[in-house]
Amino acid sequence: MNMDSNPVNPDQNDQGINNEPKASSVEGSAENQAVENQEIPVAPVVAEGVADEEAAHLETIVEHHDEIEAEPVEDFGSMSKEDLAARMEAFSKENDVNVVKNRVQAARDAFQAIYNMERDAAFAKFLEAGGVKEEFDYNDPLETRFFEAYKYFQKRRSEFILGQEKIRTENLRLKNEILQSMKNILQKEEDMSKAFNEFHDLQAKWRSIGPVPPQNVNDLWMTYKLYSDRFYEFIRLNRELQDLEMKKNLEMKMHLCEKAEELLLEPSLNKALQDIQALQHKWREIGAVPREKRTEIWVRFKAAVDKIFENKRSYLDSQRSVFEENLKNKTALIEKAEVIIKEAFDKHQQWQDGLKRLLELQADWRKIGPTGKETNDSIWQKFKSTCDQFFKNKDEYYKKKKQEYAANLQAKTELCIQAESLKESNDWKNTANELIRLQQEWKKVGPAGDKNEKVWQRFKAACDDFFNRKTAHFADQDQAQAGNLELKNALIVEVEQFALPADPNEAIELLKAFQRKFTEIGLVPIKQKEDIQNRFRAAIQAHFDTLKAKPEYRQSARQRTDRPDRPERGDRPERTYIRPAGGDHAGGSDEQRKLQNKMNMLAGEVQVWENNLGFFANSKNASALKQEYESKIQQARDEINKLKAKLQELKTAS
Numbered sequence: 001m002n003m004d005s006n007p008v009n010p011d012q013n014d015q016g017i018n019n020e021p022k023a024s025s026v027e028g029s030a031e032n033q034a035v036e037n038q039e040i041p042v043a044p045v046v047a048e049g050v051a052d053e054e055a056a057h058l059e060t061i062v063e064h065h066d067e068i069e070a071e072p073v074e075d076f077g078s079m080s081k082e083d084l085a086a087r088m089e090a091f092s093k094e095n096d097v098n099v100v101k102n103r104v105q106a107a108r109d110a111f112q113a114i115y116n117m118e119r120d121a122a123f124a125k126f127l128e129a130g131g132v133k134e135e136f137d138y139n140d141p142l143e144t145r146f147f148e149a150y151k152y153f154q155k156r157r158s159e160f161i162l163g164q165e166k167i168r169t170e171n172l173r174l175k176n177e178i179l180q181s182m183k184n185i186l187q188k189e190e191d192m193s194k195a196f197n198e199f200h201d202l203q204a205k206w207r208s209i210g211p212v213p214p215q216n217v218n219d220l221w222m223t224y225k226l227y228s229d230r231f232y233e234f235i236r237l238n239r240e241l242q243d244l245e246m247k248k249n250l251e252m253k254m255h256l257c258e259k260a261e262e263l264l265l266e267p268s269l270n271k272a273l274q275d276i277q278a279l280q281h282k283w284r285e286i287g288a289v290p291r292e293k294r295t296e297i298w299v300r301f302k303a304a305v306d307k308i309f310e311n312k313r314s315y316l317d318s319q320r321s322v323f324e325e326n327l328k329n330k331t332a333l334i335e336k337a338e339v340i341i342k343e344a345f346d347k348h349q350q351w352q353d354g355l356k357r358l359l360e361l362q363a364d365w366r367k368i369g370p371t372g373k374e375t376n377d378s379i380w381q382k383f384k385s386t387c388d389q390f391f392k393n394k395d396e397y398y399k400k401k402k403q404e405y406a407a408n409l410q411a412k413t414e415l416c417i418q419a420e421s422l423k424e425s426n427d428w429k430n431t432a433n434e435l436i437r438l439q440q441e442w443k444k445v446g447p448a449g450d451k452n453e454k455v456w457q458r459f460k461a462a463c464d465d466f467f468n469r470k471t472a473h474f475a476d477q478d479q480a481q482a483g484n485l486e487l488k489n490a491l492i493v494e495v496e497q498f499a500l501p502a503d504p505n506e507a508i509e510l511l512k513a514f515q516r517k518f519t520e521i522g523l524v525p526i527k528q529k530e531d532i533q534n535r536f537r538a539a540i541q542a543h544f545d546t547l548k549a550k551p552e553y554r555q556s557a558r559q560r561t562d563r564p565d566r567p568e569r570g571d572r573p574e575r576t577y578i579r580p581a582g583g584d585h586a587g588g589s590d591e592q593r594k595l596q597n598k599m600n601m602l603a604g605e606v607q608v609w610e611n612n613l614g615f616f617a618n619s620k621n622a623s624a625l626k627q628e629y630e631s632k633i634q635q636a637r638d639e640i641n642k643l644k645a646k647l648q649e650l651k652t653a654s
Contacts, residue, residue, distance in 0.1 A: 074103060076110035077366055084111040085146040097160050099271060103264055104153055110366075111146050117362050124355060124391070127398060128348075130450045145355050165213075172212040175220055180200050182227040186234070199231050200245070207285050228287070231505040243290070250289040256282055260304035269315055280305075323372035330368055330379050333361050337386040341393060348401075351394055358390055405449035412455045415442055419462035428470050435463055436626075478525070479605050485524040488532050491517060495539040504547055512542055526605060533601065595647045602636045602643075609633050 076084060084107050091104045119138045126136050181202055185195050212220060232242070256279050261277075261389055266272040288299055340358055345351045365383060370376050415438050425431040448455055495514050500507045523529075609629050 049136070075369070076107045077369055079110060081114050081142045081146070085142050085149065088146050088149040088153070090157065092149045097153065097157045099274065101157065104150070108150055115140060115143055115365055117359070117366070120391070121359060124394070127395070168211055168213050171209045172216050172220070173200050174209050175206060175212060175224070178226060179220070179223050182231065186227060186230055195234070200632065203228070203287070204642050207282070211281070215357065234293065246288055246290045249287045250288050250293055250297060253283065253289060253301065257297065257300045257304065260301055264304060264307055268521060269311055273312065276305060276308050284510050320372070322369065326369050327371040327375055327379060330365065330371060333365055334379075334383050334386055337361050337390070339384065341386060341390045345397065351397060354390070355394065358387060402449065404446060405451075408446045409448035409451055409455060410449055411445045412459065415445070416455060416459045416462060419459055423462045423465040425466065428473065431466060432470065435466060439463065481525050484522045485528055485532065487521045488518060488524060488536065492522070492532070492539055495536065495543070498543065500543055500546060504550065507547055511540055514540065523604070529601070529605070592647055594651050595643050595650070599640050599643045599647070602640050606633050606636045
């Protein structure tokens, strides 16, 4: 008889990525160890008259049954935590806790795997938000619900095991009492008919008693068989009684055959295997049957048993192909995970993308069933170690980033202190340049993590305080310049409408007074500066052209040349006096004066442009505008240098 030697032992669902919660301490306890040792080995002992084949078959069945574990009748790997919690609550209420023990463990492993995945994701998110590893706390209401049901099941199972142990101990005592009673009958010399009835009652009582502790089974059975054999030797003469006993044994074995055949219709392979063991125990405790029925009844019982183990073998064969496919798929996921950890991530978004891809692989892993007991643990450990390496690398990256953020925060804080020390300054030009330099330094410093916005607002507030005050200051200046523009326009109209007096000297003094008044009014907006100056010069020059045409002006000009009280050239107000064209030194002096006026105009423009640079610090286009104005300033300075050189040449020539 070819009996399968491999037990039904479906792989348990994979464990979680990281450490299990405290509830997992139930696993590995003495309570669980007792549960695992509950199966009772049965000695291959056969009652008198049982054929050798039958004895061998019983022995084989017993050995196989010792290997049998619960079959996976449910796909826990595809269930949600809610579904798993509901199933665990249902399991905890099962009448026969031993039947569902493996399914309970499979459900627990599946729940633990999902819980660990979700907890790891929450932990990663917590660290990314700036959390401290030691402060992480994760609570899941479904975990409490699930493990409360699991602990209740374990409690019931422990109670069941303890109860079974007590029952077996009591059964051992009762069977030892029966053996003693049998021994007493064998030692008495009395009516064999009476003795047979007593012995028969003891055998019936023996069969009614349940299992005993495993370590006592063989010795107890051997003693029972010895006493039975001796007794049947004593009553061999009473053949009718023996025949009657055998007929009763035949009826009981026929009943066992019917029970075994009914198990062929049992949908649960695990239950069928468990029940067939009980039938095997009962079969071997029943005595001999009539010789002519012995083979027939044995073949019938054996056929039912063989069919059940054939179903087991088919199941294992089908599982083997499934395991191979699962192993292939899980190996592919490990290869994908290894590709992820080999990628060089140096940015936050890259790590986030990598984490997303890894979590997707973990989700796919949970959807794949077990790979068999030979590879299930090793393939899981390989995948877990790969995932752990990713999270280790990720933790190291963010630890380094945290250090960089701290250094950048320190550098930015120092820039804030410098900016705050300058915000009350009224040295508009130099302070603006210094703050612009600090802003440039700020751009060179990297981010400061979750405190970046706060420190930026501090720095920005200091800069804004200064530039807002500067803007307000120059806004006042702009208003004043606009007023000056109105005054100069009015003055130009006055000059244009001015009627020259007859006396040339008086006329010149009045024109010079107009020039001084024009200069004293102050600056005007830069855009109108050149136009207003040209208009004023044109109005003044028109009056001088009128004076030049009068003979008395030429005579007066010669007299002014010979006046002893005429101021030296160096004492003349160059910016307020405009010599009329055609006068003394008309060539060189007028040219020099034009050059000097142009230099003064350019110098004024440079000053205005330099002041305006400070306004560009808060502008979106500050950089482009700053470059434009710096270019204008440089060009004006170059032009001033050229004019200075030309003016020096004219002074040297005169």
